[in-house]
Amino acid sequence: MKKILNNKLYLKILISDLISNFGDTLYFIALMTYVTEIKNSNLAISIVTLSESLPILFTIFLGIIADKTLNKVEMIIKTLWIRVVLYLLVAIVMNFRASIMVVIFASVVNLISDTLGQFENGLFYPISNRIVKKSDREETMAFRQTVTSTMNIINQSVGAFLITILSFFHLALINSMTFGISLLIMLLLKSQVNKYYEEKTSSNNRLPLDFRAAFSDIRSNLRLSIKHLFRINNMRTILLVIPILNGSLAILLPLVVVNLSKGTALTIINAATTISLLGISTVSGGILGGALILISNKFKQLSLGNLLQMNLMTILLSFIACYYQNIYLIILGSFLSSIFVGALNPKMGTIIFNNIDETKLATIFGGMVTYFQLGEVVSRLIFSSLVIYFPYSYITIIYIVVVLIATIYTFSKVQNV
Known part of the structure; x- marks a missing residue:
């Protein structure tokens, strides 16, 4: 220090x-x-x-x-x-x-x-x-x-x-x-x-930048990364579900903003305070999740599968709270989900480091980040279309169904990873 x-x-x-x-x-x-x-x-x-x-x-x-x-x-x-x-x-x-x-x-x-x-x-x-x-x-x-x-x-x-x-x-x-x-x-x-x-x-x-070669490298690196990741034992289900998890978390705030634009049901003091509190719950949950991995043996012993299951359940709770317009339950769900994400990330990183050839680590990690972020990007793009044509409650139901299917799938497939 x-x-x-x-x-x-x-x-x-x-x-x-x-x-x-x-x-x-x-x-x-x-x-x-x-x-x-x-x-x-x-x-x-x-x-x-x-x-x-x-x-x-x-x-x-x-x-x-x-x-x-x-x-x-x-x-x-x-x-x-x-x-x-x-x-x-x-x-x-x-x-x-x-x-x-x-x-x-x-x-x-x-x-x-x-x-x-x-x-x-x-x-x-x-x-x-x-x-x-x-x-x-x-x-x-x-x-x-x-x-x-x-x-x-x-x-x-x-x-x-x-x-x-x-x-x-x-x-x-x-x-x-x-x-x-x-x-x-x-x-x-x-x-x-x-x-x-x-x-x-x-x-x-x-050497000067070759744009065609750069795009070719990106495509091949992403393909190589996904190929290596899916070869790791018992990881297929987790790797299929994490982009859904990231995509669901990414549209929670925009969904709340849609509601705030229509009325005061989710308002705490004012719109700005509500948006800020939701952001604070996410950041503080991530900090606590990382800390718990360091100081709590029970938390440290949770498997990647366990953390993923609990994460999906808390996200499901947040969307159900969105449907019933309970902002305090949304903030609680966001906070809990961020704790599990904060604990999930180092475990996921450890698995990658322990199972990938060190000469390919930078490539695999770069591809892994891109792969997981694609879930967030796709979800936001879909949400951007849905929000124009569908009311708040319909969009919420769509995401409840998606997360519920992912949760059921995870519980049926994931063992202690």
């Missing part, structure tokens, strides 16, 4: 990232609250959900581009400049009367900003790798995860409060300012980071 706190450069970069994360959280809550106030709210929610989903599809490709980028620090600064300008434009547009056109513009900006954010993360990975000693990396990653999750809870709470006292114009302006502060920090650190990083990378010869 002392080594991390003594690494001033790493802490400054982490602070820059945390500041921009606050802006992202504030903007997301503001945008979700904004769509509940316009007439054509279902279409608006569909558009916002799409803007949140599509950047996930670019993850691998953006990683390849980031690896091929030579002047990473300069590129990070450029992406921050673009995001500052984009949210200044959103602030101007938010001065107009609430309408679907404003939502479309704000969602396009959200899509571009999230895509740039993923690209920026890819640029940061090798920089962080250089400024943290190899012996300190595991502890540093755990520290970063804990700090980021804790700050996410604070961000949700502060965001909900600010939305009650500020206009959407001011919220977009604050978001732009957070990226401006991150930009200023990176400009001040530019020479220091370059000195630390370029000395070790300037001699590297990188």
Whole structure:
């Protein structure tokens, strides 16, 4: 811990990232609250959900581009400049009367900003790798995860409060300012980071990016990953169900927002507070799940199958609570599900590490993440279509049926894995 706190450069970069994360959280809550106030709210929610989903599809490709980028620090600064300008434009547009056109513009900006954010993360990975000693990396990653999750809870709470006292114009302006502060920090650190990083990378010869070859690599890596994953003993059922689990969790918040746009049945104080509390329950549940794996022997002894079964049951509880419009039960279900997800992830990672040839680990892990995220993307795309044509209760029933089938299938197939 002392080594991390003594690494001033790493802490400054982490602070820059945390500041921009606050802006992202504030903007997301503001945008979700904004769509509940316009007439054509279902279409608006569909558009916002799409803007949140599509950047996930670019993850691998953006990683390849980031690896091929030579002047990473300069590129990070450029992406921050673009995001500052984009949210200044959103602030101007938010001065107009609430309408679907404003939502479309704000969602396009959200899509571009999230895509740039993923690209920026890819640029940061090798920089962080250089400024943290190899012996300190595991502890540093755990520290970063804990700090980021804790700050996410604070961000949700502060965001909900600010939305009650500020206009959407001011919220977009604050978001732009957070990226401006991150930009200023990176400009001040530019020479220091370059000195630390370029000395070790300037001699590297990188080939220019071949887009056709990149797409071919992505396709072959994903196919190879799925093939290896399905070869692991007793894993077929779990690997079939986890994308359904992820996809169901991904649309819980948009489903609540649909209800908030139609009435006050799920409202706690106001729409922003409700959205924030749901986000806090998810983050805090994930933190607790990871902690329980470390400190509780009983929790540690639960099999992957057991955790998956309990996870599906809590998600089912959340959707049933959605149908009966009980927000407190929805939050409880989201919290419990996040605990089991927090415990499921390290167990899943351990199985991969123990069963895959170490020379293929990076490829398999990258493909695994993409495979699991596809469930989330597909679910959001389906939800974006359903929300335009079907009422809230019908969509809820559809997801109750899907999760119930997955739960029954899991109990009938999964043994102690």
